[in-house]
Amino acid sequence: MGDLLIRNIPEAVKLEIAEAAKARGQSLSDKAVDLLQKGLLAERGSDASPQGSAWESLRALFGSDGSPDGEFAKAMDEIEAKRKRDFGRPVSFGLDADDER
Structure with a gap:
């Protein structure tokens, strides 16, 4: 992913973006x-959705629900933390030590 530096953004625009970001977590x-x-989609007149991850799609769907304190973001952070903890854990097929084949 690349970086983009945008200079000379009017302070009012920056504050409006910051407030919208905070409201959506x-x-x-x-x-x-x-x-x-x-904006690019609107300019092209395209109805296609922007490509992104499942996380971004879910966040877009639920981010505007007005949930207090970003409850959706907290829930997704907990899911991600669990996923990371489970990574590398041996797979269990539900067999006991006595169930040798």
Whole structure:
């Protein structure tokens, strides 16, 4: 992924993006990327959805539900933490030591 530096953004625009990001439990950068993608789609007149991860799709669906304190983001963070803890754990097929074949 690349970086993009945008200079001379009016303070009012930056504050509006920051407020929208906070309301949706997003970082300022994530919200800016989201807005850029939507702007490009609108400019092209395309109805296609921007490509992204499942996380981004779910967040877009539930991020605007007005949940207090970013409950959706907290839940997704917990799921991600569990997934990372489970990574590398040996697979269990439900066999006991006595069930040798």
